[in-house]
């Protein structure tokens with residue numbers, strides 16, 4: 827897609843600090859890292875979100891994510907790593923080309939990636955039942 831910044835990086839018209847590339851997947855450092863070694867992994871084909879990518883392509887991405895995450899963990903010597911993937915603006919998605927964040931984590935780094943709050947009284951049981959019903963309906 828011409829107006830997609832990640833498609834331009836894939837095409838080579840915008841530079842990146844490339845870590846890995848094959849015919850389906852590319853990986854480079856995030857320009858605005860949440861921690862040292864913050865890495866992005868994405869399919870070369872343009873899919874806006876998790877909900878748009880075909881299952882086979884997603885499997886290819888998952889395999890690359892695991893391989894690259896191992897290298898990031900080892901290279902940074904981080905004792906932890908978060909895998910993050912944002913869908914739609916409400917979830918903080920800024921670049922509308924599906925991508926996975928690999929974020930090395932360190933003890934006491936004070937990074938807050940999720941609110942981690944409880945929301946009592948917001949229909950937990952109803953949501954549980956609805957999601958189970960959706961999963962049953964879709965097999």
Ligand code: 5GP
Nearest residue numbers: 831842854855856857858912918919920921
């Ligand atoms: P999102 O919020 O969409 O999940 O994350 C987009 C990420 O892409 C952000 O962490 C942001 O720093 C990164 N980013 C945006 N533009 C560029 C760019 O031109 N180059 C690189 N390497 N990362 C980018």
Ligand code: ZN
Nearest residue numbers: 830833872923
């Ligand atoms: Zn794109």
